[in-house]
Amino acid sequence: MKSSPNKLASRLAALSEAVTAMEGRGNPAVVDRAAKVATRAGQRVALSGDHTVVALAGSTGSGKSSLFNALSGTQLAQVAVRRPTTSKAMAVGWGTELPNDLLDWLDVGKRHLVASDDEQLRNLVLLDLPDHDSTEEAHRVTVDRMVEMVDAIIWVVDPQKYADAALHDGYLRPLAEHADVMMVVLNQSDRLPADQLQNCVADLRALLDGEGLRASPLMVTSAQRGDGIYNLRDSLVATVARKRAMVHRVSLDVKKSARQLAVDLGPKVPAKMNGSLKEQVTETMGDAAGVGLVVNGVREAWRRRGTAATGWPLISWIARLRPDPLKQLRLGAMAAIEHSPTEVNRTSLPKANAVQKARVDQGLRELIDQASQGMPTGWVTAVDRAAHGRASLLADDLDTAIASTDLKVKSGAWWWVLFGLLQWLLIVTVIGGLVWWLAGPALATSGFGIPLYVWYGVPAGVWVAVGSVLAGLLLALLGRAFVIGGAQSRARRARKELNSAISAVVEAQVFGPVQAELDRYHRARDAVREATR
Ligand SMILES: Nc1nc2c(ncn2[C@@H]2O[C@H](COP(=O)(O)OP(=O)(O)O)[C@@H](O)[C@H]2O)c(=O)[nH]1
Numbered sequence: 196m197k198s199s200p201n202k203l204a205s206r207l208a209a210l211s212e213a214v215t216a217m218e219g220r221g222n223p224a225v226v227d228r229a230a231k232v233a234t235r236a237g238q239r240v241a242l243s244g245d246h247t248v249v250a251l252a253g254s255t256g257s258g259k260s261s262l263f264n265a266l267s268g269t270q271l272a273q274v275a276v277r278r279p280t281t282s283k284a285m286a287v288g289w290g291t292e293l294p295n296d297l298l299d300w301l302d303v304g305k306r307h308l309v310a311s312d313d314e315q316l317r318n319l320v321l322l323d324l325p326d327h328d329s330t331e332e333a334h335r336v337t338v339d340r341m342v343e344m345v346d347a348i349i350w351v352v353d354p355q356k357y358a359d360a361a362l363h364d365g366y367l368r369p370l371a372e373h374a375d376v377m378m379v380v381l382n383q384s385d386r387l388p389a390d391q392l393q394n395c396v397a398d399l400r401a402l403l404d405g406e407g408l409r410a411s412p413l414m415v416t417s418a419q420r421g422d423g424i425y426n427l428r429d430s431l432v433a434t435v436a437r438k439r440a441m442v443h444r445v446s447l448d449v450k451k452s453a454r455q456l457a458v459d460l461g462p463k464v465p466a467k468m469n470g471s472l473k474e475q476v477t478e479t480m481g482d483a484a485g486v487g488l489v490v491n492g493v494r495e496a497w498r499r500r501g502t503a504a505t506g507w508p509l510i511s512w513i514a515r516l517r518p519d520p521l522k523q524l525r526l527g528a529m530a531a532i533e534h535s536p537t538e539v540n541r542t543s544l545p546k547a548n549a550v551q552k553a554r555v556d557q558g559l560r561e562l563i564d565q566a567s568q569g570m571p572t573g574w575v576t577a578v579d580r581a582a583h584g585r586a587s588l589l590a591d592d593l594d595t596a597i598a599s600t601d602l603k604v605k606s607g608a609w610w611w612v613l614f615g616l617l618q619w620l621l622i623v624t625v626i627g628g629l630v631w632w633l634a635g636p637a638l639a640t641s642g643f644g645i646p647l648y649v650w651y652g653v654p655a656g657v658w659v660a661v662g663s664v665l666a667g668l669l670l671a672l673l674g675r676a677f678v679i680g681g682a683q684s685r686a687r688r689a690r691k692e693l694n695s696a697i698s699a700v701v702e703a704q705v706f707g708p709v710q711a712e713l714d715r716y717h718r719a720r721d722a723v724r725e726a727t728r
């Protein structure tokens with residue numbers, strides 16, 4: 196596996212992002228574990244990158260402490276003392292200075308510096324761990340913690356217990372992915388004759404290979420006789436010199452966690468909202484909020500006002516007697532004039548009925564079921580929560596959206612005035628005609644010189660009056676046709692405006708949060724892929 200520090204940094208950032216995205220959605224145990232790995236990895240990377248921490252681990256009496264002493268050329272570790280020994284790990288470093296920050300982080304209190312000008316071991320930190328199979332719980336806790344933190348592990352076994360299940364099932368097999376940063380040492384080789392030793396080595400090798408530890412080298416030593424100690428030391432020197440154990444180990448940790456997150460995320464699903472279902476939901480929500488009623492109100496109000504303005508004046512006042520539907524709903528221009536703009540708009544539209552509510556619920560259910568189809572349960576719940584999270588505000592917000600929509604019915608059409616003037620002009624001519632007819636004879640004799648015409652036996656004044664009435668009624672009919680057409684187009688326009696206002700609210704309160712959740716799912720997937728790459 197390639198593991199450069201740069202690549203590790205981007206993988207680590209991706210793992211953190213995946214953890215953040217999956218928080219509260221993924222399996223808590225898996226997400227928590229990944230979060231811990233991300234934190235630990237970040238800390239280790241921030242500490243000395245030059246040093247390589249190698250731990251000697253293994254079962255009771257295998258010879259960890261003896262090897263620790265042999266490798267460090269000291270007698271620091273107590274060998275074969277009465278059990279249980281201490282539960283603490285012990286560290287040794289070479290050169291002039293110990294990497295104390297690193298040892299603090301590892302929480303290793305017992306630390307020793309081997310004064311040496313040996314450049315080869317300068318950056319090695321060697322740890323002697325307690326027994327993993329100790330009867331003391333505290334020992335195992337220390338081992339488990341250290342196994343997670345160190346850069347490389349040497350598993351020390353002896354000819355008697357090399358196949359021990361506690362070691363193989365408890366540690367080696369689960370750590371197979373870390374085979375690259377582990378090594379197995381068969382110690383106490385002096386206890387077996389050469390042929391038996393060979394068999395033992397072959398057997399152990401086969402065991403390790405079967406567990407997926409093909410990449411872990413197997414070495415043979417005798418701490419007592421000194422056999423193999425130089426080889427072991429050389430391999431440690433090589434590991435330290437390559438300076439890649441730490442980056443490698445941390446990378447393996449990050450990848451392993453990311454893979455577990457990937458399993459938790461399950462197979463990739465579209466996690467997408469269906470556009471036509473969205474439209475459908477918006478429409479049913481608009482309907483439940485009263486868009487249809489308002490649109491009808493706009494049509495009615497326009498007709499009523501248009502008829503009043505352009506009808507024949509002697510009867511058009513009747514139109515005004517009918518209540519203004521928009522005023523009743525506390526809506527539109529009429530309401531807007533009465534309300535100050537800062538006032539909270541609230542219409543008098545009726546609340547959604549059961550059927551409308553059921554349609555909204557069903558539509559939304561279908562939309563989110565489809566959008567979250569195939570997602571893990573935690574995510575499905577989160578999508579559902581996102582869709583309904585602001586349900587308590589929704590009805591009010593939709594109402595406010597309707598109340599603040601400009602229905603474009605503030606002023607009537609320009610031609611209404613013209614028609615109105617013409618109508619009044621025609622009323623004047625009706626009166627003129629009547630006066631001419633009734634007062635005509637008197638006027639004619641009084642010398643005003645107004646002639647009296649008679650057509651077909653009917654006085655001209657009557658012709659004028661009747662003609663004007665007919666013209667007024669005709670004009671009213673024409674006006675009415677225009678008004679009805681205008682009312683239709685105003686209603687259409689109002690519907691468009693209302694729909695876009697409703698759509699904005701639904702987008703902000705329902706679709707937006709759902710989309711954010713879906714985006715979060717995709718982000719988690721992308722981050723996990725990035726972290727395992
Ligand atoms: N014959 C033999 N005995 C060993 C060897 N290494 C360690 N021992 C003995 O095994 C016992 C346990 O050793 P120790 O280093 O304390 O093992 P630890 O429990 O793994 O730390 C001691 O009595 C050692 O002297 C070895 O290579 N050959």
Ligand SMILES: [Mg+2]
Nearest residue numbers: 259260273280
């Ligand atoms: Mg020991």
